[in-house]
Amino acid sequence: MLVRLLKNHLKISAKQVISRNYVETAAHSIKTYEKIKQKREEAWTGGGQHKIDTHHEKGKLTARERILLFCDDDSFVEYDMFVEHTCTDFGMDKMKFPGDSVVTGHGLVHGRPLFIFSQDATVFGGSLSSVHARKICKIMDQAISVGAPVVGLNDSGGARIQEGVESLAGYADIFQKNVLASGVVPQISLIMGPCAGGAVYSPAITDFTFMVEDTSCLFITGPDVIRSVTNENVTSQQLGGSNIHTEISGVAHKSFENDIEALLQLREFMGFLPQSNKSPVPIRVCDDPCDLDVPILETIVPRITTAPYDMLDVILAIVDERDFFEIMPKYAENMIVGFARMNGRTVGIIANQPKVAAGCLDINAAVKAARFVRFCDAFNISLITLVDVPGFLPGVHQEHNGAIRHGAKLLFAYAEATVPKLTVITRKAYGGAYITSSSKHLRGDVNYAWPSAEVAVMGAKSAASVLYKNKLNIEELEKEYIEKFASPFPAAQKGYVDDIIEPKTTRWRLCRDLNLLATKKLENPPKKHGNMPL
Amino acid sequence: MAFKNNSKLFSKLCSCCGKANVHFGKHKRSQHTTGAIIDPNNEAIFKKVLIANRGEIACRIIRTAKRMGIKTVAVYSVADSQARHVKMADEAVFIGPSSATESYLNIDKIMEAIKQTNADAVHPGYGFLSENTEFVRILESRENVAFIGPSAEVISKMGDKLESKRTAMDAGVNVIPGFDQIVTDAEHCVQIARVVGYPVMIKASAGGGGKGMRIARNDHEVREGFLLSTQEAESSFGDSRMLVEKFIENPRHIEIQILGDQYGNVIYLNERECSIQRRNQKVIEEAPSVFLDTTTRQKMGEQSVSLCKKLNYSNAGTVEFLVDQKRNFYFLEMNTRLQVEHPITECITGIDLVHQMFRLAKGHKLNIKQEDVEINGWAIESRVYAEDPYKNFGLPSIGKLYKYKEPNGIPGVRCDSGVEEGSKITMHYDPLICKLVCHGKTRKEAIEISKQALDSYVIRGIEHNIPFLRDILTQQKFIEGNISTDYLPQVYPEGFQGITLGVRDRHKLVAVAGALYATNELRSRSFINIPDFKIRSGKAEREKWKLFIRFDDNEEVYVNVAQTNGQFRIEVAANVFCVDKNEINLSSPIMELTVNGTGNVVQLLSWNASGEYQIIFNGNNYKFYILTEQASNYLNLMPKKLKKVKLNKICAPMAGLVKLIFCSVGDKVIEGQELLVIESMKMQNFIVAQSNGTIKYVNFNIGDTVTNGDVLVELE
Structure with a gap:
């Protein structure tokens, strides 16, 4: 049937060949075909070979190379390759590049789909035109409806000045989409070049911001503006390089040595994340036994209660294959947060680091952990909290800078979270910091204490000096306090910890609990949204 | 089990498990697991032994003591509080700080532990107090506790170089021919050398560490060597007395x-x-x-x-x-x-x-x-x-x-x-x-x-x-x-440099690396609860990898990996290797991989997403990068980065009290070395050097208070 139809069609075509009219039509379609081919080729070369070469010289891959390396082979599907900018002023109508200054589409990373945009600095410096913004918004809309992550590879000089307010409107559209997508699909920004002015707010709204060392920077006002306004001389790296944002400002979550490392690590990172707030947390095939004791956990916490130890040792011993993707490793180092897997299932880990500043909670640590807890809660990732916290950091500087409202963020985040919350107190859990750290009182599902745990209002010395002011036998009283509170018993007797466990059993217990809690159902009262102390 | 059958009435030690056994008539395999030493004569034994040592030798002694039915007491320092010998012993006594001089070498502490536990014997192991005559003399003066070893007198005799040599000579033991008195001058030295026979060793009486020692093979060298060694000994030890003896070559x-x-x-x-x-x-x-x-x-x-x-x-x-x-x-x-x-x-x-x-x-x-x-x-x-x-x-x-x-x-x-x-x-x-x-x-x-x-x-x-x-x-x-x-x-004239593999073995190693990488890639996409996402049939699951491997020594190899019938087929240069997929387990600390039919022991030490792998292949460590060909091509576009700048100023990470200082001006320190301890919030925080260097300034003293950001130590 089909064959016959085709034959008929061909017969008719053969006749028509004679017609002159058809020649014209054919010529037109051939021309169209060629034009498509030509435009595609143009799009593939971005701003031209010369621009690509200078771009490479700066130690950067092109927008398309980045996508190819990031996505699985042959998986990238491009949208809007023929879109051109609409500006006609300043002679811009004569300078058009198919696709304009951004490459968008979707692809696979380790077999799972995601949407991606990659700004092309070889076209108008990657500046944001209205169509550039529209392209980004298009994939974001689709990402939200499909339920797949959005990854942005940022490398843009800023707004397309020639377009004026249209460019600004473009930014606003992106920000709005970012906000709507927040908590619906994971959004990740990888800054691979400059990202300045209003543009910075998109990465700032997304869930994670990563940077490439030396070649990327983030700032609101650049060195030139700063020089003219305040007479300060500063380079763009000193102002907003990866060191600044990963160590001092806390704007970026991690940095990588170069484009290659950044993209490969980002691929790895994506493996931890669920596709959306409605998708399950990925469970990867796991060969690491999750039913065995881990002896090293017995020897990590020193017998001397004031001696420091590395909480990372505990984390690595608990998680699958010692594989831990740390978030913000260089910022507020007294708090460790990051992703790992337990029996293949992604978990978020929040832990005090006794090695740095005694693991106390301060403004930066509280904010760092709070944002991480909220991300995990938004995307159904179970929380494992390892507690060794002597309290909030005392100090005039801390109080004057609002330790109260910043500390409240972490408290709020934990209290609000409905995902499975597992807590292990490895040593100290004092005062308000104890309550904050995923305690039973904040709806902790499983709370364990190691034998070395001490749950108390404060350290024995301070407690004794408050309780027995001006008493002579204060040392004796301090001893009494230690006897009474410097152990896991008081909390266990009240049921505030569910059990006192041998440290070496921690891994298999947590794995078992996670399985049990996989079906946990808990909902907060309906509301528009809470009013977190920002 | 390489023992002959015998009926000797002394305990035998199993070659495979190290457990002792008494062999009555036929040797039975089952005896090896029970391990108790049953004494046929019902000999008296010590009741409780204190092991004045730590580590493997303490464990070794406890094992035999347990089999004999002797109770065991371990001693331990702070650093050893969770050590294995402490767990193995019936009792354990804490004897002080980690430093050996304050714990395992502290005779008073050991004596106190003996008294406290009523041990009737002390086994010293090796090292520490095992050849300490003072310790043994104290024990000998006590009636109710025995030292497991020879008498203090013998220990002291054998502990002295000259005296032990004399005793040996008296007992008819061969000693190194030489002159066991002080050589007066160069000519005297030549005379002795001729008697002893060349080559000879001229050495300082007070010597040690190779200083003031010289080998001489003829009269001329003896004269020269004697003078040089004398000078060296004088400047090093302030004692120029010389000895001379026969030099044993390649002993x-x-x-x-x-x-x-x-x-x-x-x-x-x-x-x-x-x-x-x-x-x-x-x-x-x-x-x-x-x-x-x-x-x-x-x-x-x-x-x-x-x-x-x-x-x-x-x-x-x-x-x-x-x-x-x-x-x-x-x-x-x-x-x-x-x-x-x-x-x-x-x-x-x-x-x-x-x-x-x-x-x-x-x-x-x-x-x-x-x-x-x-x-x-x-x-x-x-x-x-x-x-x-x-x-x-x-x-x-x-x-x-x-x-x-x-x-x-x-x-x-x-x-x-x-x-x-x-x-x-x-x-x-x-x-x-x-x-x-x-x-x-x-x-x-x-x-x-x-x-x-x-x-x-x-x-x-x-x-x-x-x-x-x-x-x-x-x-x-x-x-x-x-x-x-x-x-x-x-x-190893240049020191141990690691094992150099032949080309074939190198390629085999590369093949294993390729197989590990492919396994990792496949696993990254295997989720239990997420179905495979297919765009085009056949393309969804990768079957082939073109890889590039760069070793630590900059050798670079291209590899093709393909999976077929439960195997990885790996092409390296002209060689083809097949590795069984099922034998690879990235979580297992040790893997036995069959490569082209021969077994290889592989341990995957570490890897990361950037492609850094570290493995042990047949006993030796290797580090390399594995990237896809595409990534490696792109990597060539990346600039080579310079080593990170030295961090010369070490700042206080917090306010606190300087509790201890481990370094002083002029010390050479290495990255990661602990320099001082700051106590803050009742916690000790070790401050470590962030780069190698020499200490230029130490800006605080013990007991000083510092605030966050203060420069504690400067390096140069």
Whole structure:
């Protein structure tokens, strides 16, 4: 049937060949075909070979190379390759590049789909035109409806000045989409070049911001503006390089040595994340036994209660294959947060680091952990909290800078979270910091204490000096306090910890609990949204 | 089980498990697992022994004591509070700070522990107080506690170089020919040299560490050497007195194990060859020695026995000899304690030395006759140290053993260790992790077992010398038994550089790497709860990888990996390798991979998403990068980054009190070295150097308060 139809069609075509009219039509379609081919080729070369070469010289891959390396082979599907900018002023109508200054589409990373945009600095410096913004918004809309992550590879000089307010409107559209997508699909920004002015707010709204060392920077006002306004001389790296944002400002979550490392690590990172707030947390095939004791956990916490130890040792011993993707490793180092897997299932880990500043909670640590807890809660990732916290950091500087409202963020985040919350107190859990750290009182599902745990209002010395002011036998009283509170018993007797466990059993217990809690159902009262102390 | 059947009434030691057994008539395999030493004569035993030591030797002694039914007491310092010997013992006494001088070497603390636990015997192990005459004298003065070892008098005699040599001479033991008095001048030196015979060694009486020592091969060299050594000794020790003796070229270090009772009976348990040494520390020992013939062995043994009889020596001891190329042997010194390498003697003789030490100290008679001592097979001990073998044949490495598995499952392997998974290797004590003792029927078999055991050893968390040990065992010279105390510097003149693989083995290693990478890639996309997302059929799952591998030494290889029928087919240059997919388990600390039909032991130490892999392949460590061809092409576009700038200023991370300072101006420090401790919030925080350098300023003193950001130490 089909064959016959085709034959008929061909017969008719053969006749028509004679017609002159058809020649014209054919010529037109051939021309169209060629034009498509030509435009595609143009799009593939971005701003031209010369621009690509200078771009490479700066130690950067092109927008398309980045996508190819990031996505699985042959998986990238491009949208809007023929879109051109609409500006006609300043002679811009004569300078058009198919696709304009951004490459968008979707692809696979380790077999799972995601949407991606990659700004092309070889076209108008990657500046944001209205169509550039529209392209980004298009994939974001689709990402939200499909339920797949959005990854942005940022490398843009800023707004397309020639377009004026249209460019600004473009930014606003992106920000709005970012906000709507927040908590619906994971959004990740990888800054691979400059990202300045209003543009910075998109990465700032997304869930994670990563940077490439030396070649990327983030700032609101650049060195030139700063020089003219305040007479300060500063380079763009000193102002907003990866060191600044990963160590001092806390704007970026991690940095990588170069484009290659950044993209490969980002691929790895994506493996931890669920596709959306409605998708399950990925469970990867796991060969690491999750039913065995881990002896090293017995020897990590020193017998001397004031001696420091590395909480990372505990984390690595608990998680699958010692594989831990740390978030913000260089910022507020007294708090460790990051992703790992337990029996293949992604978990978020929040832990005090006794090695740095005694693991106390301060403004930066509280904010760092709070944002991480909220991300995990938004995307159904179970929380494992390892507690060794002597309290909030005392100090005039801390109080004057609002330790109260910043500390409240972490408290709020934990209290609000409905995902499975597992807590292990490895040593100290004092005062308000104890309550904050995923305690039973904040709806902790499983709370364990190691034998070395001490749950108390404060350290024995301070407690004794408050309780027995001006008493002579204060040392004796301090001893009494230690006897009474410097152990896991008081909390266990009240049921505030569910059990006192041998440290070496921690891994298999947590794995078992996670399985049990996989079906946990808990909902907060309906509301528009809470009013977190920002 | 290499024992002959016998009905001797002394305890035998199982070659595979190190457990002692008494053999009544036929040797039964089941006896090895029960392990209790049943004494047929119902001999009296000590009730409770305190082991004044730590680590592997404490564990070793506790094992035998337990089998004999003796209660055990361990002592421990702060650093050892969770150590294995503490867990093994029936009782444990805390004896003080980590530093050995304040704990294991502190006689008062040990005496206090003895008193507290009512121990009736003390086993000193080796090192620490084992040859301390003062300690032994105190014990001898007590009535109710015995020292397991010889008398203080003997220890003191053998502890003195000149006196031990004189005693040996008196007992008819060969000593190195020389002049045991001070040489007056150069001409006097020449005269003696001629009598002794060239070559000679001129050495400072007060000498040590190679200073003031010279070898001379003729009269001229003697004159010159004497003057130079005199000057050097004068400036180094302020003592220019000189000795001269015969220089033994390329000597072997061979020692004789002896046992003596309190009734004048002494036997020798044959020899141990300990020639493989570095910086005078033994690395690999074996028993018997390839070099000794029956006559030499007997002569050495008899001379050792005669020395011990002269001394009235009781308990276990070792007489050390230097043996020259013509099998002349010369007395070196006598060790009046249990030696580190005693297990190899136990393997070939089947005698539990610790058991005998307990018996002899209790005053029992030797129950072994010289003619009963046999040589049964061959035993090799490899000392597994926590050290980096690539630096000066081994620089100590500290850390925690987060993964630790001994190769105990291999027949003929005995592991004497004092650590377990989770143990901490500290800077306070000896870096010995384990004595890997392998017993085979022949030397060849013992070497094979050793290699297999080293390959299967899993140690994570610290650097260790297994690659070095394994390389020694594979050297042709070692296999031939052609060794001397200069072996290591001769075979490794540039130090140990790691094993260099041939092209074929290199390609095999690359193939394994490719297979690991492919497995990793496949696993990254296998989610239990997420179905495969397919765009185009056949494309969704990757089947082929074009990879690029760059080694630490910058060698670069391209590899093609494809998966077929449960195998990875890997093309490296013109070679094709097949690796079984099922044998690869990225979580397992150790994998046995069949590559083209032959087995290879592979340990995946670490990997990351950037493509950095670290594996152990047949006993040696390799580091490399694996990238896809595409990524490696892109990598060529990336600029090579310069090394990070030194961080010369070390700032306080918090406000607090300076509690301790470990460094002073002018000290050379290395990255990660602890410089000072700041106490804050009742917590001690170690401040470490962030780069290598020399201390320029230390800006605070102990007790000072610092605030956040203060520069504590400056380096240059």
